[in-house]
Amino acid sequence: MKKFLTIVRAFWQRSLTYRFTILSYRLGEIGETIVLILMWSAVYEGQGEVIKGFTLQEMMTYILVGNFFNVLIRNFLAEVVGRDIREGRLSMFLVRPMGYFSYILSQEVGRISVSTMMSVLSQAIVIAFFWRAFLWNFDLLYLLVLVLMLLLAFFTELLLSFLVGLVAFWIDEIDGIYSTIERVRRFFSGGYFPLSLLPAALAQISFFLPFSYSFFVPAQLYLKKIDLMTGLQGLAVQTAWILLLLLAIRLVWKRGLRRYEGVGI
Amino acid sequence: MAAIEVNNLSRAYEYYRKEPGVLGSLKAFVHREKLYAHAVSDVSFSVEEGELVGFLGPNGAGKTTTLKMLSGILHPSGGEAKVLGFTPYKREKAYQKQFALVMGQKNQLVPDLPAMETFILNKEIYEISDNDFHKQSEELIELFDIRDILDIQVRKLSLGQRMKCELVAALLHQPKVLFLDEPTIGLDVVAQKNIRDFLKKYNEKKKITILITSHYMEDIKELCERVIIINKGKKIFDGKLKKLIEDYAPYKLIKVTFTGEGVEKYTVEAFGTIEEFSPYSCAIRVKREEAKQTAIRLLSSPLPVDDILIDEMKVDDVVRKIFSES
Numbered sequence: 001m002k003k004f005l006t007i008v009r010a011f012w013q014r015s016l017t018y019r020f021t022i023l024s025y026r027l028g029e030i031g032e033t034i035v036l037i038l039m040w041s042a043v044y045e046g047q048g049e050v051i052k053g054f055t056l057q058e059m060m061t062y063i064l065v066g067n068f069f070n071v072l073i074r075n076f077l078a079e080v081v082g083r084d085i086r087e088g089r090l091s092m093f094l095v096r097p098m099g100y101f102s103y104i105l106s107q108e109v110g111r112i113s114v115s116t117m118m119s120v121l122s123q124a125i126v127i128a129f130f131w132r133a134f135l136w137n138f139d140l141l142y143l144l145v146l147v148l149m150l151l152l153a154f155f156t157e158l159l160l161s162f163l164v165g166l167v168a169f170w171i172d173e174i175d176g177i178y179s180t181i182e183r184v185r186r187f188f189s190g191g192y193f194p195l196s197l198l199p200a201a202l203a204q205i206s207f208f209l210p211f212s213y214s215f216f217v218p219a220q221l222y223l224k225k226i227d228l229m230t231g232l233q234g235l236a237v238q239t240a241w242i243l244l245l246l247l248a249i250r251l252v253w254k255r256g257l258r259r260y261e262g263v264g265i
Numbered sequence: 266m267a268a269i270e271v272n273n274l275s276r277a278y279e280y281y282r283k284e285p286g287v288l289g290s291l292k293a294f295v296h297r298e299k300l301y302a303h304a305v306s307d308v309s310f311s312v313e314e315g316e317l318v319g320f321l322g323p324n325g326a327g328k329t330t331t332l333k334m335l336s337g338i339l340h341p342s343g344g345e346a347k348v349l350g351f352t353p354y355k356r357e358k359a360y361q362k363q364f365a366l367v368m369g370q371k372n373q374l375v376p377d378l379p380a381m382e383t384f385i386l387n388k389e390i391y392e393i394s395d396n397d398f399h400k401q402s403e404e405l406i407e408l409f410d411i412r413d414i415l416d417i418q419v420r421k422l423s424l425g426q427r428m429k430c431e432l433v434a435a436l437l438h439q440p441k442v443l444f445l446d447e448p449t450i451g452l453d454v455v456a457q458k459n460i461r462d463f464l465k466k467y468n469e470k471k472k473i474t475i476l477i478t479s480h481y482m483e484d485i486k487e488l489c490e491r492v493i494i495i496n497k498g499k500k501i502f503d504g505k506l507k508k509l510i511e512d513y514a515p516y517k518l519i520k521v522t523f524t525g526e527g528v529e530k531y532t533v534e535a536f537g538t539i540e541e542f543s544p545y546s547c548a549i550r551v552k553r554e555e556a557k558q559t560a561i562r563l564l565s566s567p568l569p570v571d572d573i574l575i576d577e578m579k580v581d582d583v584v585r586k587i588f589s590e591s
Contacts, residue, residue: 006385013378091368092371094356095366096361096387097358261338262277
């Protein structure tokens with residue numbers, strides 16, 4: 001635990017040294033949210049009151065709250081892991097008496113905490129800006145399930161990114177794969193548009209994928225468009241995914257490391 | 266008991282070739298023929314506790330590969346290595362807490378943070394007690410004289426300062442065995458000497474076992490009594506540096522200085538092969554066993570000899586000769 005805290009602290013400090021980077025990223029994030037809101041406003045003007053069960057107000061809340069959740073959950077671990085493996089920095093971890101997995105996870109938690117807080121702040125400002133259109137939900141039970149869901153989603157994404165990063169054991173050029181996976185992830189998370197706009201079957205499937213829990217599902221839950229029961233089911237799905245991912249990481253890491261070490265050549 | 270014990274250690278790498286041009290690239294895209302390169306083959310040696318051994322060889326000779334196998338990063342494809350009784354590739358914590366690896370070209374310091382932060386990280390990772398950490402870090406900081414750079418971002422430090430910090434980070438947990446891969450690469454002469462002096466002092470004081478690779482003969486001459494030379498993955502010499510010269514340098518150098526007007530080149534050519542020449546001094550290469558005789562002949566010749574010195578050939582030249590021969 002002390003190891004964990006020390007690493008978190010160190011990388012917390014690291015990210016604080018890059019003031020300009022932190023601020024400039026926020027500009028893009030705010031811009032994206034605003035563009036989405038403007039786009040949907042225009043769509044609603046031509047289409048009337050309700051689209052697939054979403055009023056304009058609900059749609060704007062979906063975008064605002066979803067992006068807010070998303071900045072809490074996302075991480076950039078895949079690239080970090082990929083680079084460590086490709087550039088051989090992994091070696092420096094292998095010789096030290098601490099597992100790479102726990103080290104890099106702590107590092108990422110520390111690394112993103114500053115930018116996460118800044119993102120939360122900037123997204124909160126955007127929400128405040130649109131507060132007239134924003135729907136509030138103060139239902140404690142919903143909020144409790146929501147917090148749990150976001151927490152699980154954070155870990156799911158972290159594990160997922162780690163797993164994707166491990167691809168670098170087999171493939172030297174990873175940028176293409178990362179960007180493709182990133183797009184698929186974003187699509188199925190509902191970050192482009194609510195997944196309920198899709199055919200019902202597709203939307204159903206997305207409930208059983210881990211991606212929708214970092215945007216769509218929690219946003220729907222916030223809007224009370226899904227009930228508590230479904231929310232709880234969601235937690236179960238997330239837990240199952242976390243276990244599955246841990247298992248997959250174990251296997252892939254083992255095999256990847258054998259390749260890195262060059263066993264059996 | 267030997268600290269490092271290596272028996273018939275081998276290591277092969279997989280690679281493939283690409284024919285030149287776009288067509289070659291297309292071919293390689295569809296089908297790649299696997300080839301194997303033998304980075305290390307059948308190398309055996311042992312290093313006693315407290316020894317400081319130089320590990321020499323040209324680029325691609327297999328030095329780094331061997332060090333990687335000894336530190337457990339690479340799995341050997343044949344043979345066996347034991348360090349402090351441990352099998353490195355099992356990567357047991359108990360082993361990892363007793364050795365350190367420093368690579369001149371790969372850092373463990375976090376580049377965006379001051380070195381002190383990495384020291385603190387390592388304290389936790391190696392589970393060093395507050396007391397030990399304090400004592401050891403103070404001592405190392407003192408020895409290296411780096412107190413005033415501890416709070417500066419590592420990426421802002423010069424290469425020499427960074428290498429000092431790397432060494433400190435690696436020695437905090439007081440390893441018994443230290444692997445150094447080109448610790449002085451890219452450093453200026455003064456910084457190189459600093460690192461060398463430190464290693465020498467530290468080795469004498471703590472009796473830790475050090476295996477060091479370097480391209481700079483100066484490092485090896487200053488630090489190591491014993492050297493192991495490998496080339497193309499095979500061990501070709503293992504013994505005292507002195508013996509290396511005796512075995513591989515059948516020549517000695519006679520350095521003569523002349524008084525007055527100096528001499529013409531042809532007048533000294535008769536004594537042996539001229540290595541360097543100016544009218545006032547020259548270096549003549551002669552066979553080891555003829556060195557004395559030649560010196561006497563020089564002194565009794567009519568040449569205006571002022572001073573005469575019989576010297577061994579430079580280690581650099583000897584090593585270069587070995588590499589070009591094998």
